Amino acid sequence: MSEKIYVGVDVGGTTVKLGICNSDGTLLQTYEGPTEVSKGPDTILHNIAKYVKLIVEESSYEWSQVGGVGIGIAGFLDIPNGIMKNSPNLNLNNIDIKGFLEKELNTIIKVNNDANVAALGEAWAGAGRGIANCVMYTLGTGVGGGIIIDGKIVEGFQSVAGELGHMAIVPDLEAIQCGCGKMGCLETVSSATGIIRMAKEAVARGDRTSLVEVEDIMAKDVLDAAKAGDEVATRIVNRAAYYLGRSMSMMSVILNPEYYIIGGGVAKAGDFLFNQINEVFEKYTQEASKDGVKIVPAVLGNNAGVVGAAGLILRG
Ligand SMILES: [Zn+2]
Incomplete structure (x- = not known):
């Protein structure tokens, strides 16, 4: 058997997660080890190389079957050259990730940022399987984004395309x-952090809401309160959904993607949130740009990173 396999690496601040995928994006094996950020760039890079060798050794596949290794990592990259310009989380500055790993592993290496890689994972082998054009929003601490057109990540001139969370969409006032x-970026209102901030402000203002009884408000508390009919929480969730829907209507006239895929903790609110986003999207998007377009939840969860990283070799 000489079936090709692809190794995906999701480099996080604490853990490096790895996965082996086949050519249709099925996750065959996983592995993880500590990133060891405090030990510096050399250790991080050597750890990545070591874990890649280990996951293949521990699998039933031969090294000769490896078609390449994809790396997903947070920070500002020069994507074509695989150079990390600046990653505050990992304390990496001007590090040639691709060059180091090519020498160390002697295979094709592709590097991209974590948000793009998650979008590619969902597009390739998740909610967007079989769909050539989709845009992913990840609603977590911030609002992450990735744009897939004709099956490939849109990287842009300076490798910073798809920074959807920083669309300045909230009016100045x-x-x-x-x-x-x-000022006014989408993530100030539609991320978990934004939702929590608006809830805490409402409580501090003395608005009448059940959230006053919650000690340390999380986004889930606000979403649950909204579902239960709390007016203040409803207003906050409406606002988060409104700007997401508006941003999608703009994306649609620019790119006309077939799917919007929404992932991250906030997306767990399910239909309650998706229905609101859909309503806004329907209202503001011109007929031709929205015809047949769907807003769907992500399905790969935490595996989107390793699957998408592996996908970089075939689709990056
Ligand atoms: Zn911003």
Whole structure:
């Protein structure tokens, strides 16, 4: 048997997760080990190489079957050259990830950022399987994004395409400053962090809401309160959904993707949230751009990263 396999590596701040996929994106084997960020860039890179060798050794596959290794990692990259320009989380600056791993592993190496890789994972082998054009939103601490057109990641001129969380969409009068320094970014209202902030502000203002009884408000508390009919929580969730829907209507006239895939913790609110987003999308999107378009939940969960990283070799 000489079936090709592809190794995907999802480099996180604490853990490096790895997976072996076949050519249709089925996850065959997983492995994980510590990133050891505190030991510096050399250790991180050597750990990645070591874990790649280990996952293949421990599998029933031969090294000769490896068609390449894809790396998903958070930070600002020069994607074509596989160079990490700046990753605050991992404390990596101007590190040639691709060059190091090519020498160490002697195979094809592709590097991309974690949000793009998660989008590719879902597009290739998750919610968007078989769909050539889709846009993914990950609603977590921030709003991550990735754009897949004709089956491939849209990287852009400076490797920063698909930063959907930083679309400046909230009007100035209501805008607050984003972590990126600009005003009114989507993630200030539609991320878990944004939802929590709006809830805490409402409580501090003395608004009448069941959230006053929650000690340390999480996004899930706000979503649950909204589902139970709490008016303040409902307003907050409506607002998060409104700007997501508006941003999708803009994406649709620009790119006309077939699917919007929504992942991350906030997406667990399910139909309750999706119905609201759909309503806004329906209202603001011109007929031709929305015809047949679906807004669907992500299905791979935490595996999107390793699957998408493996997919970089075939689809990156
Ligand atoms: Zn921003």
